[in-house]
Amino acid sequence: MRKNIYNYFTCHDEILREIALRKIETEAFSIEVQKLGWWVLSHSIGN
């Protein structure tokens, strides 16, 4: 049975900006970021 305990991590300021500046390898896949709303919900269910 899975434990329902989670480690709680945070980051901010410099570390957050460092993460954001990391280069992403996009040869094998593409990343899409969409604002969550009805359209995305129906789109994902449709797939």
Added chain:
Amino acid sequence: MVGAQPLYWKLIYGEEAYYITAISNGKIVHRSTLFSRNPRHPFMGPWDMQFGGAFTSPKARRKGIFMAALVSAANKFIASKRYKIDQSRLILLVRSENQITNKIAKDLGFILKGQVVKSKFFLPAYNLSMDL
């Protein structure tokens, strides 16, 4: 109904939320979300956002997709109006037994702040059990 947000939506994701997908050969191989404070995550601050609900298809693992999604989420957060320098934090909850993701979080520079326990109600809430 485009653009409408029902009440339960805000209960789960808060005021602002993004849906992140990784697509490979026309198929979704990863999904995750970036969301603001909501009743299920009361320990979050008003300017915080959390990266969560991540799932990668087993065949697509070990290709850096989780990291790429996290980087995209960090970019989106910094570009959003919610981001306030010195106040905003990006939060990540990782199952305590998930060694790979725990290592990724530490290697990226995330700081372990404590532990959170998920309650067993129909709409589970996550409550701080230990604050380091």
